[in-house]
Amino acid sequence: MGLISEVLLLPFAPARGGAWAIRQVLQEAERIYYDPATIRAELARLEELLEAGEITEEEFDTQEDALLDRLETATRTGAGAEDGTAPQ
Template identity: 50%
Template sequence: MGLLGALFGLPLAPVRGVAWIADQVLQEAEREYYDPSAIRRQLEEVAQARERGEIDDTEADALEQALVARLVEGRRRKRQGGP
């Protein structure tokens, strides 16, 4: 990018900065969402809630299926080089 390109691109710098920050926030959120240790902890919480009678078997099964799906998706993303 030459001098003229840099000068004309300067007004877009704040937009690029905001886009970069948004991308960083998204990557961190996905990292936390697909974190295997967090998912395992949530699975344990579901099992404990089931044992205490706070949720029924149907609700616990649905929660467990969703968490296992997240775990599988997280592993798939990691193999593909994603966050």
């Protein structure tokens, strides 16, 4: 019955392929978003902005808290790991 279902679902193949591509893009975006190295680089850039006077202390604190929350989530869940596994 697998062959029959494949033939019947053939008109929907482009939609299934598009959904697969979207899932792949979302997975890569999440991997980058929760990558600890990326988050640390953003924290360093944020500190540079503060030292240059381009942002206020309050803006720094707000953005730093958000980045530290992301880093904690990444560390806790193992998100952003190259092989997709949690650290041991």
